Amino acid sequence: MNLTLQVWRQSGPASEGKLTEYQATDVSPEMSFLEMLDVVNEKLAEKGDLPIAFDHDCREGICGSCGMMIDGVAHGPSRGTATCQLHMRSFTDGDTIVIEPWRAQAFPVIKDLVVNRSALDRIIQAGGYISVATGGAKDGNMIPIPKLDSDSAMDAAACIGCGACVAACPNGSASLFTGAKVSHLGLLPQGQPERYRRALRMVAQMDLESFGGCSLFGECMEACPKSISIDVIARMNRDYVYASVSAVEERALGGEG
Amino acid sequence: MTVNLNSRVPAGPLTEKWDKHRFDVKLVNPANKRKYTVLVVGSGLAGASAAATFSELGYNVSCYCYQDSPRRAHSIAAQGGINAAKNYQNDGDSIQRLFYDTIKGGDFRSREGNVFRLAQISVNIIDQCVAQGVPFAREYGGLLANRSFGGAQVSRTFYARGQTGQQLLLGAYQALEKEIAKGGVTMYPRSEMLDLIVVNGRARGIVVRDEITGKVEPHLADAVVLATGGYGNVFYLSTNAKGCNTTAIWRSYKRGAAFANPCYTQIHPTCIPVAGEYQSKLTLMSESLRNDGRVWVPRRKEDVGTAPGAIPEADRDYYLERKYPSFGNLSPRDIASRAAKEACDDGRGVGPGGRGVYLDFADAITRLGEDKIRERYGNLFEMYERITDENPYKVPMRIYPAVHYTMGGLWVDYNLMSTIPGLHVAGEANFSDHGANRLGASALMQGLADGYFVLPVTIGDYLASNRLEPVSVDAPEVKAAVADVQARTSKLLSIKGKRTVASFHRELGHIMWEKCGMARDAAGLHQALEMIPKLREEFWQNVTIPGSGDDFNQTLEHAGRVADFLELGELMCRDALHREESCGGHFRVEHQTPDGEALRNDEQFAYVAAWEFAGEGKAPLLNKEPLVFENIKLSQRSYK
Ligand SMILES: Cc1cc2nc3c(=O)[nH]c(=O)nc-3n(C[C@H](O)[C@H](O)[C@H](O)COP(=O)(O)OP(=O)(O)OC[C@H]3O[C@@H](n4cnc5c(N)ncnc54)[C@H](O)[C@@H]3O)c2cc1C
Ligand code: FES
Numbered sequence: 001m002n003l004t005l006q007v008w009r010q011s012g013p014a015s016e017g018k019l020t021e022y023q024a025t026d027v028s029p030e031m032s033f034l035e036m037l038d039v040v041n042e043k044l045a046e047k048g049d050l051p052i053a054f055d056h057d058c059r060e061g062i063c064g065s066c067g068m069m070i071d072g073v074a075h076g077p078s079r080g081t082a083t084c085q086l087h088m089r090s091f092t093d094g095d096t097i098v099i100e101p102w103r104a105q106a107f108p109v110i111k112d113l114v115v116n117r118s119a120l121d122r123i124i125q126a127g128g129y130i131s132v133a134t135g136g137a138k139d140g141n142m143i144p145i146p147k148l149d150s151d152s153a154m155d156a157a158a159c160i161g162c163g164a165c166v167a168a169c170p171n172g173s174a175s176l177f178t179g180a181k182v183s184h185l186g187l188l189p190q191g192q193p194e195r196y197r198r199a200l201r202m203v204a205q206m207d208l209e210s211f212g213g214c215s216l217f218g219e220c221m222e223a224c225p226k227s228i229s230i231d232v233i234a235r236m237n238r239d240y241v242y243a244s245v246s247a248v249e250e251r252a253l254g255g256e257g
Numbered sequence: 258m259t260v261n262l263n264s265r266v267p268a269g270p271l272t273e274k275w276d277k278h279r280f281d282v283k284l285v286n287p288a289n290k291r292k293y294t295v296l297v298v299g300s301g302l303a304g305a306s307a308a309a310t311f312s313e314l315g316y317n318v319s320c321y322c323y324q325d326s327p328r329r330a331h332s333i334a335a336q337g338g339i340n341a342a343k344n345y346q347n348d349g350d351s352i353q354r355l356f357y358d359t360i361k362g363g364d365f366r367s368r369e370g371n372v373f374r375l376a377q378i379s380v381n382i383i384d385q386c387v388a389q390g391v392p393f394a395r396e397y398g399g400l401l402a403n404r405s406f407g408g409a410q411v412s413r414t415f416y417a418r419g420q421t422g423q424q425l426l427l428g429a430y431q432a433l434e435k436e437i438a439k440g441g442v443t444m445y446p447r448s449e450m451l452d453l454i455v456v457n458g459r460a461r462g463i464v465v466r467d468e469i470t471g472k473v474e475p476h477l478a479d480a481v482v483l484a485t486g487g488y489g490n491v492f493y494l495s496t497n498a499k500g501c502n503t504t505a506i507w508r509s510y511k512r513g514a515a516f517a518n519p520c521y522t523q524i525h526p527t528c529i530p531v532a533g534e535y536q537s538k539l540t541l542m543s544e545s546l547r548n549d550g551r552v553w554v555p556r557r558k559e560d561v562g563t564a565p566g567a568i569p570e571a572d573r574d575y576y577l578e579r580k581y582p583s584f585g586n587l588s589p590r591d592i593a594s595r596a597a598k599e600a601c602d603d604g605r606g607v608g609p610g611g612r613g614v615y616l617d618f619a620d621a622i623t624r625l626g627e628d629k630i631r632e633r634y635g636n637l638f639e640m641y642e643r644i645t646d647e648n649p650y651k652v653p654m655r656i657y658p659a660v661h662y663t664m665g666g667l668w669v670d671y672n673l674m675s676t677i678p679g680l681h682v683a684g685e686a687n688f689s690d691h692g693a694n695r696l697g698a699s700a701l702m703q704g705l706a707d708g709y710f711v712l713p714v715t716i717g718d719y720l721a722s723n724r725l726e727p728v729s730v731d732a733p734e735v736k737a738a739v740a741d742v743q744a745r746t747s748k749l750l751s752i753k754g755k756r757t758v759a760s761f762h763r764e765l766g767h768i769m770w771e772k773c774g775m776a777r778d779a780a781g782l783h784q785a786l787e788m789i790p791k792l793r794e795e796f797w798q799n800v801t802i803p804g805s806g807d808d809f810n811q812t813l814e815h816a817g818r819v820a821d822f823l824e825l826g827e828l829m830c831r832d833a834l835h836r837e838e839s840c841g842g843h844f845r846v847e848h849q850t851p852d853g854e855a856l857r858n859d860e861q862f863a864y865v866a867a868w869e870f871a872g873e874g875k876a877p878l879l880n881k882e883p884l885v886f887e888n889i890k891l892s893q894r895s896y897k
Contacts, residue, residue: 039535059498065325137381147396151392
C-alpha cells in the first residue's frame with residue numbers, strides 16, 4: 001500500500017518545528033510501524049537528506065523507548081500496543097498519517113519525534129524503590145506473599161515508562177506512571193516500611209516537574225501499552241492522603257503489614 | 258604470547274575458593290572509598306547492579322548508557338527467567354548440580370572456578386531481588402514458583418510472567434536511582450563510550466560522546482567497568498535491541514584487552530521467522546514455552562503446504578522428542594537450533610521460504626486448559642499474534658532459530674578484570690561463565706552475580722592493591738584518545754558516499770549468518786574473510802551519513818557501531834576458522850559425530866582463545882588459556 005505521512009520535523013530544542021509531508025510507498029502490511037519509518041529514512045539518507053529522528057531500541061514493546069502521537073493518538077490506533085509493535089495492517093492504502101512527538105510540557109522536544117523524559121527518572125529517584133542495600137537479604141521464601149497480591153503488584157510493575165500516559169492526558173499528568181510504581185511497591189510486604197513516605201515524596205516530585213494534575217479523565221489507561229489500570233491512581237491518592245494527614249514523613253512506619 | 262592470561266582462580270577445593278578469595282582480598286578503608294572514582298559503562302543488569310552496589314559501599318560512581326534512561330537497557334527484554342540453585346522444589350537440585358549443568362551445557366569450554374562461584378551466588382541473587390520488591394511468580398501458598406528451562410532436569414528457574422528481565426532490571430534500576438538521589442552515582446544517559454583511556458598501562462577513563470550535543474569529552478577515574486552487553490547485532494538480524502553494539506569492548510580490545518572466544522555465538526531455537534526484506538529485528542519466543550509446547554515438522558515433504566491441523570499425529574515428526582528422548586523439547590539451545598535447521602534443510606520446514614518449524618500447544622491446552630496456558634505465557638502469545646496475525650491458541654506457532662546471545666567477549670580473570678589492569682568487564686560483555694553455549698535463564702543470573710556480588714569485592718581489591726597516581730585531562734594519553742575519537746567522527750562524516758549505513762550493516766549480517774552462523778566450514782569462513790575486508794573498505798569510501806556531529810545524529814551513532822562490527826566480524830570468522838572442532842554453539846561441519854552431533858577435540862582445543870590486537874592491518878595474535886578440569890570429567894555431551 002501507499003501512504004502519505006505528515007511528520008513533525010524540528011531540528012533542535014530551541015528551533016521551530018513543522019509538519020513535513022513524505023510518501024511511504026510499497027508498504028507491506030506485515031511491516032511494523034517503525035520498519036515503515038526505517039524505509040522512509042533510508043530513502044531520505046540515500047538522497048543525503050536528514051532522516052526522521054525517533055527513539056526506539058527493543059522493538060518488542062518492553063523498553064519504553066519508542067512513542068509518538070499517530071493521528072493524535074499516543075502509540076496509534078491499536079489498544080495495549082507500543083508504537084514498535086503496531087503493524088501496518090492497521091492502516092489502509094491511501095491513508096494520510098500524522099506523526100508527532102509526545103506533546104507535554106514536561107517532555108521538551110530534543111529533535112523531531114525525540115523528547116526528553118528524564119522527569120520520569122526523577123520521580124523514581126524521589127522514592128520509587130525499596131531501601132535495601134545489596135547483601136544480607138533473608139531467604140526469598142521467608143516472605144510469603146499471597147499470589148493475588150503478587151499478581152496485582154506485577155500488573156502495576158509492568159509499566160514500561162514510555163510516557164504515553166502523560167502524552168495522552170489533557171493535563172499532561174504523570175499520575176498513571178507514578179501510581180503504578182506506588183502500587184507495585186505498596187502492594188508488597190517488602191514495600192510497607194516506606195509506603196507512605198514513598199507516596200508523599202513521589203507525588204511531591206511529580207508536582208515539582210511540569211506535569212499537570214490528574215482529573216481522572218482515564219485517557220492514560222486507554223493509551224497505556226500495558227493497559228495499566230487507573231486503579232493505581234486511586235491507590236496512590238489514598239496513600240498520599242493518609243500520609244499527609246498523619247504526617248508520616250518524619251515517623252518511619254515499620255512492620256510488614 | 259604477550260598478554261598475561263593468568264586466570265587467578267584461587268587454589269584449594271572448588272567449594273572453598275570464593276570464600277577463601279573473599280578473605281584474601283585487600284579491603285579499602287570505608288573512609289577512603291569516597292576518594293575513589295569508578296566508571297560503570299552500561300546500565301543493564303550487570304552495570305546497574307554494580308553501580309548501585311559500589312555507591313552503597315561508598316565509592317564515587319559515574320554510570321553511562323546510550324538510551325535516554327538506564328531503565329531501557331537491553332536486559333529489560335529478557336523474558337523467561339533466572340536460574341538459582343535454591344532446590345525449593347526438592348527435585349534434587351544443588352549448587353553442585355547447577356555447576357555441573359552449566360559446565361556441561363557450555364560443552365566443557367568454561368572455567369570451573371568461575372562457574373562454581375556463579376552457582377553459589379545464584380541463591381543470594383533471588384533473596385536480594387525479593388527484598389527489592391521484584392514480583393516473582395508465586396504459588397497459592399505464597400512461596401516462590403519455578404519453571405523448567407533447557408539443559409536441566411530440575412525446575413530451578415524463577416520468573417515474573419514473561420517479563421523477568423524487566424522486573425529484575427527495574428529492581429536494579431530502582432537501586433541505582435536510589436543511589437543517584439543520594440549523590441553517590443552520577444548518571445549519564447544518552448552518552449556513548451567511544452574509547453578507553455589507558456595511562457601507564459592501566460585503564461584510567463573513557464571518552465564519551467554526548468548524543469544530544471555531540472560533545473566529546475574524557476571522563477577519568479581509578480577503575481573502569483564495562484557492562485555493555487553482547488554483540489549479536491554483528492549479524493544485523495538478532496533478538497537484541499537495535500542499539501546493542503560492540504563499540505565499548507571493541508575499542509578496548511584495540512587498546513590492549515584480549516578478546517576471548519569471539520566465535521561463540523548462541524542461536525536461539527524459538528524466534529519468530531523472518532517475514533520480509535525490510536525486517537529490522539527478530540523477536541524471541543521465550544524458551545519457557547518449550548515447557549508446554551511440542552516442536553514438530555511434517556514427517557513427509559508432501560505435507561509441508563498442508564494446514565498443520567490437517568496433518569494426522571502419525572505424519573508428524575516430533576524430532577526433538579525422537580532424537581533426545583530424555584530431554585526432548587527441553588534440549589539445550591544449540592542442539593535444538595541445529596535440529597530445526599536440519600529439518601528445514603531436509604525440505605520439511607513450514608511457512609514462507611520453508612524456514613520454520615511448529616511449536617504446538619494443542620496438547621498442553623487439552624491437558625491444562627486455555628486459562629492456565631494464558632496465565633503462563635499470555636504476554637508471549639499476544640506478542641506472537643501481534644506480529645504474525647495468527648492465534649497460537651488455535652494454530653501452532655511457527656518458529657525458527659535466530660542469533661540471540663554472544664558467549665564470547667573480553668577475556669577476564671577470576672576478578673573479572675581484563676588484560677588491561679583496572680579494566681573490569683561484567684555481564685554479557687565478558688566471556689566468563691558460559692563456555693561455548695549458555696543455558697537458558699543463566700545470563701540474568703551471571704549479570705547480577707557479577708554486579709551485585711563479585712565486582713564489589715574484586716574492585717576493592719584492585720583499588721587497595723595498587724597505587725594510582727592522579728591523571729590530568731591534559732595528559733598526552735587522554736588528549737590522544739579524545740583526538741582519535743574526533744578524527745574518526747570527522748572522517749565518517751566527510752565520506753559523503755552513496756550507500757546507507759543500514760545497507761552495509763545488512764550485508765555484513767548476511768555474510769555472518771551464511772558463513773559464520775549455525776553451521777560453519779573452512780571454505781565458507783575463508784570466503785567471509787575475503788568478503789568482510791572488502792565490504793569494510795567500501796564502507797570507508799562510500800557510506801553516507803547526513804547531518805553533522807554537533808547534534809543529535811542517530812545515523813552517525815549507527816555508523817560508528819557498524820564500523821566496529823565490520824572489524825569484529827572478521828575476528829569472529831578467524832576464531833571460528835582456527836577452532837578445528839565443534840563445541841556448543843560453534844558447529845564446524847567438518848567435525849561431527851556419525852549422528853550429526855558436535856564433536857569436540859579436547860586434546861587440542863580445551864582452551865580459551867584470547868585474541869590480541871597487533872595493530873591496524875596486522876593479523877591479531879592468538880593467546881591460549883588452557884582449561885583445567887579438576888572436578889569434572891570431560892565427556893561427549895549427551896541429552897539422549
Ligand atoms: C529477547 C531476549 C530475551 C532474553 N531472555 C533471557 C532470559 O529469559 N533469561 C536469561 O538469563 N537471559 C536472557 N537473555 C539474555 C540476557 O537478557 C542478556 O544477556 C543480559 O540481559 C545482558 O545484560 P548486560 O547487563 O550484560 O547488558 P545489557 O542489558 O545489554 O546492557 C548494556 C548496557 O550498556 C550500555 N551500552 C552499550 N554500549 C554502550 C556504549 N558504547 N556506551 C555507553 N553505554 C553503552 C547500554 O546502554 C546498556 O545500558 C535474553 C536476551 C534477549 C535478547
Ligand atoms: S522500542 Fe522498546 S518499547 Fe518500543
